Amino acid sequence: MEHSPPVVGITGGIGSGKTAVTDQLQQLGILVVDADLAARVIMEPGRPALAAVAERFGNDILLPDGQLDRAALRRLVFADPEQRRWLEQLTHPLIGEEILHQLAAADSPYVVLSSPLLLETGQKDLCQWIVVVDVPEAVQLERTMRRDDNDEAQVRRIMAAQLPRAERLARADAVIDNGGSLEDLRAQVEALHADLMRRYAGTQAD
Numbered sequence: 052m053e054h055s056p057p058v059v060g061i062t063g064g065i066g067s068g069k070t071a072v073t074d075q076l077q078q079l080g081i082l083v084v085d086a087d088l089a090a091r092v093i094m095e096p097g098r099p100a101l102a103a104v105a106e107r108f109g110n111d112i113l114l115p116d117g118q119l120d121r122a123a124l125r126r127l128v129f130a131d132p133e134q135r136r137w138l139e140q141l142t143h144p145l146i147g148e149e150i151l152h153q154l155a156a157a158d159s160p161y162v163v164l165s166s167p168l169l170l171e172t173g174q175k176d177l178c179q180w181i182v183v184v185d186v187p188e189a190v191q192l193e194r195t196m197r198r199d200d201n202d203e204a205q206v207r208r209i210m211a212a213q214l215p216r217a218e219r220l221a222r223a224d225a226v227i228d229n230g231g232s233l234e235d236l237r238a239q240v241e242a243l244h245a246d247l248m249r250r251y252a253g254t255q256a257d
Contacts, residue, residue: 056082057161057251058154058177062169063184064216065209066195068229068236072184073165075240082159086166086174089149093142094119100145107137129208143172150174161251170214170222180250182243183223186230188216 063069073083093100096117105113108127114120128135154162154177166174175181186194188210195206213219220226225246227239 055155056157056159057179059161059163059180059182059247060169060175060178061163061165061182061184062167062219063229064186064188064191064213064219065167065206066191066193066198067184067186068194069165069167069184071229071233071236072182072227072240073163075237076163076244079241079244080159081161081163081244082157083163083165084150084153084157086146086150086164086168089146089153090142092149093145100141103141104138125209126205129205129212135212147173150177161247167213170219175222180224180247181222182225182227183219184227184229185216185220186228190230 061069061073073085077083092098094104095101101113101119104119104124108124112120112124112127124138128138150164150166154164164174164178166172169175169178169181191210192203192206195201195209196203201209214222225243227236227243229236
């Protein structure tokens with residue numbers, strides 16, 4: 052009898068380097084379901100969520116091609132907690148449905164659910180194992196400012212909306228320290244994968 056593969060949640064604060072970890076796991080043959088990509092899917096032109104956002108914030112929130120201007124929306128909602136709550140109430144159930152759809156199609160020995168809000172939402176309840184990718188907060192700040200062209204105040208607002216670093220670490224079953232070199236990160240991910248294969252490779256069939 053076939054079973055759905057176990058779900059390994061991977062999370063971390065903004066700028067922690069989750070994508071570098073999940074990219075390597077994909078190269079090792081593991082399916083990755085990315086909550087950020089699911090959030091993009093539900094906001095595609097023609098989808099009800101994008102129409103609701105445009106109705107609330109106006110068409111200035113859209114790019115000329117009809118796509119969502121994510122940077123503009125981020126600035127609005129992280130400057131106003133009420134607007135952020137409204138957006139979360141709209142999008143979180145839809146993102147959850149898209150994640151479940153993608154998880155149901157998984158066929159690797161285990162499947163990764165990568166999400167920046169894994170521990171802040173019900174997404175954690177989908178997971179059998181939680182991995183936190185960790186860097187010092189100063190590194191989060193510097194990396195995110197450079198990557199996303201956000202100012203320091205904006206990045207700090209985003210960080211404040213996530214769990215405190217200490218609480219994230221306290222909830223982890225395993226931690227990847229991404230404060231070092233790429234070689235060091237690669238070795239940690241390979242060790243994590245080997246451990247997860249030992250735990251889960253035999254759980255898909257009776």
